[in-house]
Amino acid sequence: MRPNRPVVRRIGRVLLGASVFLASLGGICAAGVATTMGQSYPEFDRRPPARGWPAAKAIPGGRITVAVVLSNAGSVSADVLAPYEVFARSGRFAVYTVAARRAPSPLSGGVHLLPDHTLDEVGTGAVPEPDVVVVPAVVDPTGTAEEPLREWIAARSRHGSRLLGICAGSELLAATGVLDGRRATSFWANIDSLKRNHPAVRWQSGERYVEDGTITTTAGITSGTVGALRLVERLAGADEARRIGGALHYPGWSLDGPTAITPNHLALSDLPYALNAAFPWRRPTIGIGLEDGVGEIDAAAAFEVYSGVSFSSRAIPISATGTVTTRHGVTLLTEPAGTAVPRLDRLVVPGARGDVTPALASWASGRGLTPEPPGGGRRDGEFGFDPMLRDLAAHSGDVTARITAKFSEYPVGQLRLSGAGWPWRSTVLFAVALAGSAGVGVFAVALPRLLRRRTAGATR
Numbered sequence: 512m513r514p515n516r517p518v519v520r521r522i523g524r525v526l527l528g529a530s531v532f533l534a535s536l537g538g539i540c541a542a543g544v545a546t547t548m549g550q551s552y553p554e555f556d557r558r559p560p561a562r563g564w565p566a567a568k569a570i571p572g573g574r575i576t577v578a579v580v581l582s583n584a585g586s587v588s589a590d591v592l593a594p595y596e597v598f599a600r601s602g603r604f605a606v607y608t609v610a611a612r613r614a615p616s617p618l619s620g621g622v623h624l625l626p627d628h629t630l631d632e633v634g635t636g637a638v639p640e641p642d643v644v645v646v647p648a649v650v651d652p653t654g655t656a657e658e659p660l661r662e663w664i665a666a667r668s669r670h671g672s673r674l675l676g677i678c679a680g681s682e683l684l685a686a687t688g689v690l691d692g693r694r695a696t697s698f699w700a701n702i703d704s705l706k707r708n709h710p711a712v713r714w715q716s717g718e719r720y721v722e723d724g725t726i727t728t729t730a731g732i733t734s735g736t737v738g739a740l741r742l743v744e745r746l747a748g749a750d751e752a753r754r755i756g757g758a759l760h761y762p763g764w765s766l767d768g769p770t771a772i773t774p775n776h777l778a779l780s781d782l783p784y785a786l787n788a789a790f791p792w793r794r795p796t797i798g799i800g801l802e803d804g805v806g807e808i809d810a811a812a813a814f815e816v817y818s819g820v821s822f823s824s825r826a827i828p829i830s831a832t833g834t835v836t837t838r839h840g841v842t843l844l845t846e847p848a849g850t851a852v853p854r855l856d857r858l859v860v861p862g863a864r865g866d867v868t869p870a871l872a873s874w875a876s877g878r879g880l881t882p883e884p885p886g887g888g889r890r891d892g893e894f895g896f897d898p899m900l901r902d903l904a905a906h907s908g909d910v911t912a913r914i915t916a917k918f919s920e921y922p923v924g925q926l927r928l929s930g931a932g933w934p935w936r937s938t939v940l941f942a943v944a945l946a947g948s949a950g951v952g953v954f955a956v957a958l959p960r961l962l963r964r965r966t967a968g969a970t971r
Contacts, residue, residue, distance in 0.1 A: 567627035576606075582651075591645075595841060597736055610629065674725065682701065685708075690712045694721050740761075762924070780910075797824045820915045820919055827853065858882050885901075906930065912930065
């Protein structure tokens with residue numbers, strides 16, 4: 512029986528149109544995600560200034576030493592800065608940052624951090640061996656570029672360092688082999704893939720943190736604060752952990768509180784997260800005004816909430832001079848306030864409780880901007896993410912704010928999030944992309960017919 516050629520041709524045209532439609536839509540989404548990631552981890556002029564990079568602060572002796580590792584390719588802001596602040600708030604600890612090179616290292620959301628020391632300095636003894644190593648999520652945890660970092664972490668573990676893996680930092684730990692045979696947790700959306708790729712690890716869901724011997728791993732982004740407080744309790748005592756935890760106000764935290772949390776799962780309601788990542792065009796540009804003395808958690812929350820997690824805005828770090836020293840000595844590199852800064856829709860100043868420095872205020876005034884404390888400013892008893900999420904809800908909608916909290920594994924029962932609701936900008940762009948891709952698919956099907964008709968007409 513011979514095939515029905517008209518039917519076969521129709522099926523072929525449908526398949527061609529569908530393939531072109533999917534390829535077109537996929538290409539648009541891929542370009543959007545690439546743009547989003549490029550803006551979240553932007554390039555930076557890595558050449559040191561003529562006067563050289565600022566000297567690293569001295570590491571006091573006689574303290575519990577904590578090394579917070581960084582990837583020179585990119586690390587998650589809150590995974591790095593939140594545990595740093597927890598430990599640095601205690602005089603019992605000496606904290607430093609370390610990376611393969613002492614060069615500007617990108618953090619999610621758009622800011623860069625200048626590491627204090629290099630991996631080699633620790634390996635050669637020029638810098639004290641850490642008692643604790645904090646391991647954040649990095650851009651490519653299993654890639655060849657991070658092999659020196661993986662080897663360094665494994666070596667520290669063999670030397671007896673405690674390891675604290677934050678969020679997807681557990682993937683970097685798993686890639687070193689130190690988690691084999693141990694219990695561990697991670698960001699909720701990564702657990703299934705981690706079970707497939709690292710079956711020797713006993714992965715657990717629904718836990719704020721998991722301890723197994725000298726290794727502690729935590730759930731998503733903001734859980735690093737709780738994991739760090741647990742190590743403060745272990746190493747410096749319950750009173751010190753209670754003091755720091757009480758000052759930070761992480762919602763629901765208590766010294767003897769449960770580690771169990773409600774497991775999260777992907778849901779249709781998370782669609783705005785994907786749309787914001789895939790369709791970044793025409794999103795607002797927010798300047799994050801940083802000043803010396805800004806809290807590490809306050810700074811991290813701004814970059815994570817606006818850009819690193821929600822993808823609702825493009826965040827650009829700005830300071831009067833281009834270099835900022837945080838409350839506990841982290842060096843952040845920003846755009847200096849000047850003519851080279853792109854047009855901004857807003858300028859928010861995390862941690863601000865009053866007037867900003869005259870230099871930043873004068874620059875903002877010249878741009879027609881008013882420096883704003885996010886969410887009206889930090890209220891008594893609030894954690895650093897609270898005012899950011901209130902501000903996100905007010906400007907991008909409560910749907911986006913709640914999804915951002917979910918993907919940060921942050922509780923929001925204490926917050927009143929009110930705003931515009933559904934994120935229509937990315938939704939409209941998605942609809943336009945769908946219509947355009949459908950049009951391309953239809954044209955791909957119709958083009959052969961048009962060419963045949965034109966050829967037939969020309970031969971008559």
